[in-house]
Amino acid sequence: MNPVATLGISLLLVWFVISILAQFNLRWIVAVRSWDILCMIPAWTFFAPRPGTTDTNLLYRDQLIDGTITPWRTVTTQKPGTLRWIWNPYRRRRKCLFDMSQNLQLFAAATRSVERIVLDVAYIDLLTFVSRLPRNSLHVSTQFLLAYTPGPLKENQPQILFISGFHPLS
Amino acid sequence: MLTLDSAASLMLRVCTVSIVISCAEIIYAHRDYTGSGLQNWEIIRTIYPWDTEGTFARVLDAILRYPRFIWLVSLLLLVAIGLATLKLGEHATIYLLTIVIIIWFLIQLRLRFGLDGADQMASIILIALWLYYLSDDVRLRTASIVFVALQLILSYVAAGVAKLLSEDWRSGSAISGILRTQAYGTPTVAVSLEQYPRLSRAICYSVIAFECLGWVCILGGSNWSLGFLATAFIFHISCAFLMGLNTFLWSFLSGFPAVIVLSRIVG
Numbered sequence: 504m505n506p507v508a509t510l511g512i513s514l515l516l517v518w519f520v521i522s523i524l525a526q527f528n529l530r531w532i533v534a535v536r537s538w539d540i541l542c543m544i545p546a547w548t549f550f551a552p553r554p555g556t557t558d559t560n561l562l563y564r565d566q567l568i569d570g571t572i573t574p575w576r577t578v579t580t581q582k583p584g585t586l587r588w589i590w591n592p593y594r595r596r597r598k599c600l601f602d603m604s605q606n607l608q609l610f611a612a613a614t615r616s617v618e619r620i621v622l623d624v625a626y627i628d629l630l631t632f633v634s635r636l637p638r639n640s641l642h643v644s645t646q647f648l649l650a651y652t653p654g655p656l657k658e659n660q661p662q663i664l665f666i667s668g669f670h671p672l673s
Numbered sequence: 674m675l676t677l678d679s680a681a682s683l684m685l686r687v688c689t690v691s692i693v694i695s696c697a698e699i700i701y702a703h704r705d706y707t708g709s710g711l712q713n714w715e716i717i718r719t720i721y722p723w724d725t726e727g728t729f730a731r732v733l734d735a736i737l738r739y740p741r742f743i744w745l746v747s748l749l750l751l752v753a754i755g756l757a758t759l760k761l762g763e764h765a766t767i768y769l770l771t772i773v774i775i776i777w778f779l780i781q782l783r784l785r786f787g788l789d790g791a792d793q794m795a796s797i798i799l800i801a802l803w804l805y806y807l808s809d810d811v812r813l814r815t816a817s818i819v820f821v822a823l824q825l826i827l828s829y830v831a832a833g834v835a836k837l838l839s840e841d842w843r844s845g846s847a848i849s850g851i852l853r854t855q856a857y858g859t860p861t862v863a864v865s866l867e868q869y870p871r872l873s874r875a876i877c878y879s880v881i882a883f884e885c886l887g888w889v890c891i892l893g894g895s896n897w898s899l900g901f902l903a904t905a906f907i908f909h910i911s912c913a914f915l916m917g918l919n920t921f922l923w924s925f926l927s928g929f930p931a932v933i934v935l936s937r938i939v940g
Contacts (some may be wrong), residue, residue, distance in 0.1 A: 512816045536805075540781075547790065547831040552835050596702065609795055
């Protein structure tokens with residue numbers, strides 16, 4: 504057999520065996536996955552065992568120069584349109600927010616330290632994002648909140664997942 | 674009769690539709706990838722040490738920084754449209770496919786958050802097709818197509834078994850819960866399902882049964898496999914309309930010719 508074919512078939516075989524093993528939550532697969540930067544090891548358990556029955560909402564509030572705190576404001580994520588079966592441009596933003604909330608939870612569980620959570624990439628990204636939202640010079644610091652709701656935020660009681668501390672606005 | 678070559682060609686064309694949609698959506702939502710967007714490269718790149726230090730980091734930074742990242746996605750869009758629509762020879766196909774794979778994986782690196790199963794299936798199919806066109810060895814070509822078919826079947830069976838083990842799915846609450854969300858839902862359908870819990874449960878069990886039966890594509894022969902794929906098509910169309918899983922439709926659909934080939938080989 505030609506060497507390219509041998510190599511190719513071996514690669515596919517190994518990849519498929521790893522893909523099967525990856526469906527079980529084995530400890531070494533979790534370790535391998537942390538190096539899988541191109542997401543080549545699939546996890547095919549869509550919406551199971553715990554289906555995503557909540558929306559992830561990002562809210563923020565600011566402290567003004569006189570010390571008053573503004574009400575919480577929602578960072579709006581566009582509602583999917585009627586053509587979403589073919590065109591759904593903000594689906595990645597919603598998934599990104601969900602992935603970041605998961606990342607924060609995993610980081611908090613792994614480090615077991617409230618102080619160290621400010622080092623998490625998702626935390627820094629969310630903080631930078633809310634810090635760079637347009638506002639005037641009266642706002643001196645900001646705080647963000649992640650909340651789950653079973654449907655749109657306006658109609659449902661949110662379940663608070665995480666509240667950051669106040670961070671100065673540059 | 675679906676030959677290996679016609680199956681590969683069809684898979685490539687359908688898979689590139691998923692990539693074209695993904696690229697167009699990224700370009701449309703380009704503000705998300707700026708320094709004030711949610712997918713801020715300055716921060717996301719710090720996940721891995723090699724992303725911030727050394728030559729590789731500098732090259733990646735030069736390519737993936739906004740707005741160059743959007744130009745890169747635009748290039749992929751054009752090449753993918755070419756692959757999806759033009760009648761190309763095998764040499765041209767492998768060259769264009771190589772470009773698509775390189776850019777596609779750069780995008781995967783850039784989108785550390787926000788990737789989904791449709792992206793994974795597209796990656797799997799692109800690599801398998803690249804191996805297919807790399808050599809004219811019939812064993813490698815057959816293995817590439819069979820690999821895609823097995824990954825597709827694994828995806829259904831794993832999802833089905835995971836749902837079978839889930840209390841939310843067995844009780845019937847999962848489907849109305851998912852459809853109630855803004856991200857993946859259709860609230861009017863969710864409200865209707867909550868009024869008819871038996872119907873909700875029946876739908877959950879239908880999804881579980883359909884996904885768990887994915888293995889019939891291997892052991893059941895051509896007719897069973899065509900029946901399964903027809904059901905899968907309806908399933909993905911429904912998911913696209915009800916849940917907005919638009920690229921799932923194309924990514925998974927592109928693996929269907931591989932399953933037909935596998936069922937004929939086994940049969």
